[in-house]
């Protein structure tokens with residue numbers, strides 16, 4: 001399958017029960033700070049992420065977008081403040097609920113086949129037997145990788161590797177998927193393919209929370225925008241409003257290409 005082929009809708013399973021059971025959202029950050037060596041990199045961020053709209057996190061270089069995602073996902077522990085999933089506080093780094101997944105700018109893949117990468121993730125979630133095979137099949141199909149099962153994952157092209165990272169997320173049926181600049185290293189065709197998969201995941205009920213540098217992509221995908229600058233939350237609101245009537249001077253400058261970092 002060539003990247004850019006219309007993925008998704010017609011290949012999507014009609015229901016994905018795992019995405020809907022025992023809800024973990026809303027996700028709430030309460031006055032979250034993150035400091036390294038005395039520098040406050042995330043500065044008192046409070047926000048709520050609800051089920052539904054695709055949330056895009058925007059901001060200039062170094063604004064704190066990746067850190068915010070990592071704090072929300074549970075990879076980092078806040079220096080101060082709280083991260084709550086459905087009103088429950090998480091115990092520390094790496095302790096967020098399991099029904100959420102993250103896709104990174106550079107995919108982290110095992111030195112094994114495409115199939116084995118998916119099976120490993122499913123095994124970690126104690127999914128075996130026919131269920132594992134079925135989810136693997138579904139995930140490969142949804143990401144256009146059905147004919148790549150035997151190929152060593154690290155021999156895939158950059159775009160295919162990112163599709164495999166998305167296939168892995170797909171197979172786990174997360175309620176929330178965090179994506180940290182998933183297309184920043186990809187060509188336009190691979191970028192479109194990733195966007196279509198993200199769109200299909202959204203249509204299947206997975207909450208999308210994503211960072212990007214690409215304003216065109218943000219306009220294509222965002223329902224809601226969270227705008228950061230220098231570790232602070234400056235705006236959260238509907239994408240239409242953000243793009244046409246930004247509420248802060250900084251967002252206005254950012255949209256005009258005048259605020260780069």
Ligand SMILES: Nc1ncnc2c1ncn2[C@@H]1O[C@H](COP(=O)(O)OP(=O)(O)OP(=O)(O)O)[C@@H](O)[C@H]1O
Pocket residue numbers: 036041059060061062063064065066067068213
């Ligand atoms: N472990 C760390 N030690 C020191 N500084 C850090 C650390 N991690 C991140 N930073 C700094 O914190 C700031 C925010 O980083 P972050 O990666 O979240 O920015 P970002 O908004 O994702 O930026 P970009 O768009 O350039 O990827 C940056 O200035 C970065 O250099």
